[in-house]
Amino acid sequence: MLMVLRSVARSSVAGVREWTCANVLAIVALLLFAARGRIPDVLSIDVANLLFLGAPALMLAGFERHLGRRAPYRALAALVTASTVALGIFHYGVDAMAVRVALSSFFHGIVCVAMAWGLRPWAHPDRARYPIRFAFGAALTLAAAHAVRAVMYASHHDAQVTLFDSSPVNLVCFALGTLALPGLTLGAVMMANAGLIGQARYAAEHDHLTGAWSRRAFFGRAERAHADAVRRGGPLSLLIFDVDHFKAINDTHGHAVGDQVLADLVARTGTVLRGDVCARLGGEEFAVLLPDTDADAAVRLADELRRTLERADVAGAGAGVVRFTVSVGVASLDEGESLESLLQRADAALYAAKRGGRNQVQDARATEDVGETLA
Numbered sequence: 460m461l462m463v464l465r466s467v468a469r470s471s472v473a474g475v476r477e478w479t480c481a482n483v484l485a486i487v488a489l490l491l492f493a494a495r496g497r498i499p500d501v502l503s504i505d506v507a508n509l510l511f512l513g514a515p516a517l518m519l520a521g522f523e524r525h526l527g528r529r530a531p532y533r534a535l536a537a538l539v540t541a542s543t544v545a546l547g548i549f550h551y552g553v554d555a556m557a558v559r560v561a562l563s564s565f566f567h568g569i570v571c572v573a574m575a576w577g578l579r580p581w582a583h584p585d586r587a588r589y590p591i592r593f594a595f596g597a598a599l600t601l602a603a604a605h606a607v608r609a610v611m612y613a614s615h616h617d618a619q620v621t622l623f624d625s626s627p628v629n630l631v632c633f634a635l636g637t638l639a640l641p642g643l644t645l646g647a648v649m650m651a652n653a654g655l656i657g658q659a660r661y662a663a664e665h666d667h668l669t670g671a672w673s674r675r676a677f678f679g680r681a682e683r684a685h686a687d688a689v690r691r692g693g694p695l696s697l698l699i700f701d702v703d704h705f706k707a708i709n710d711t712h713g714h715a716v717g718d719q720v721l722a723d724l725v726a727r728t729g730t731v732l733r734g735d736v737c738a739r740l741g742g743e744e745f746a747v748l749l750p751d752t753d754a755d756a757a758v759r760l761a762d763e764l765r766r767t768l769e770r771a772d773v774a775g776a777g778a779g780v781v782r783f784t785v786s787v788g789v790a791s792l793d794e795g796e797s798l799e800s801l802l803q804r805a806d807a808a809l810y811a812a813k814r815g816g817r818n819q820v821q822d823a824r825a826t827e828d829v830g831e832t833l834a
């Protein structure tokens with residue numbers, strides 16, 4: 460499992476350090492348990508128990524950190540300490556191995572229940588489903604197995620038992636104990652990998668400066684929206700807009716303020732066109748796809764966007780503010796029209812808006828009518 464964890468060790472995934480330490484503790488603990496009789500009891504019993512209790516506690520801490528929460532280190536340390544003291548009492552006070560096993564299982568059960576509760580899939584709808592379900596299932600199974608084991612050993616506390624008895628119960632418990640951490644670790648690594656894949660996909664699909672969809676993602680979505688509109692015969696509109704005199708903003712206020720204007724523009728666009736895909740086509744040019752929106756509604760939305768951006772204040776250099784405007788081209792899909800042609804018409808409308816004096820919306824239908832009249 461340590462080798463499996465190495466695959467994500469160099470990533471910045473939260474929790475990997477705790478999961479790795481948990482596995483190291485468990486391995487050392489199992490080696491100490493196995494050396495019973497050949498090394499002092501304090502090592503093979505007390506230290507081994509302490510490490511063995513620390514392992515699930517660290518697994519839980521790792522999951523909590525991975526899920527973006529603070530790990531409850533103090534509560535876990537208190538629980539591990541209290542359990543170690545209790546185990547010590549049943550070693551040095553009354554030497555009762557069955558009680559020690561029951562106590563240890565009780566502790567593991569509590570930690571596994573807390574782990575399962577933190578991992579409950581319905582509380583994390585935005586995460587990849589299978590990894591979190593797997594980890595949740597592993598934690599629950601372990602909690603149940605430890606509960607059964609705790610009850611069985613507690614009810615036979617006066618029997619002479621050893622961890623390596625070949626009774627069926629002992630064998631099942633031993634198998635579960637051996638599979639416990641690997642099962643949880645596998646779930647953890649799956650979650651870490653799903654997170655890394657999600658991050659990579661986000662980076663590929665989004666512009667890092669503004670958070671808008673990337674050009675590549677936009678064209679993928681545009682193709683799907685176009686195919687959908689053609690199949691259903693529904694409307695599809697497209698806005699392409701560009702910041703006016705953006706070079707002057709950069710020259711006057713600096714590139715950093717120019718960047719801030721672009722990020723601000725995308726954030727404000729999101730408030731006007733909720734749920735619709737805003738993409739950065741390049742430089743200071745953006746596009747928004749409007750499925751199920753006809754030409755008139757698209758022009759109204761475009762003008763609402765233009766007016767919203769016109770009113771926006773962005774902090775400029777010093778105490779000054781920067782105002783900016785956009786020019787917008789709007790086109791709606793004609794019957795049988797290709798996506799390429801729709802894009803070209805929206806682009807032509809944008810340049811008509813620029814030529815017309817900027818800070819305005821141009822409807823492709825109007826620019827085409829003018830073109831036809833002139834021809």
Ligand SMILES: Nc1nc2c(ncn2[C@@H]2O[C@H](COP(=O)(O)OP(=O)(O)OP(=O)(O)O)[C@@H](O)[C@H]2O)c(=O)[nH]1
Binds near residue numbers: 703718742817
């Ligand atoms: N700050 C910043 N500037 C950028 C970025 N990408 C492109 N630019 C700048 O955007 C400017 C675009 O200038 P132009 O193409 O001349 O357009 P404009 O000044 O907006 O003029 P019109 O579009 O005709 O209104 C250039 O100066 C680019 O350097 C970016 O990510 N950040």
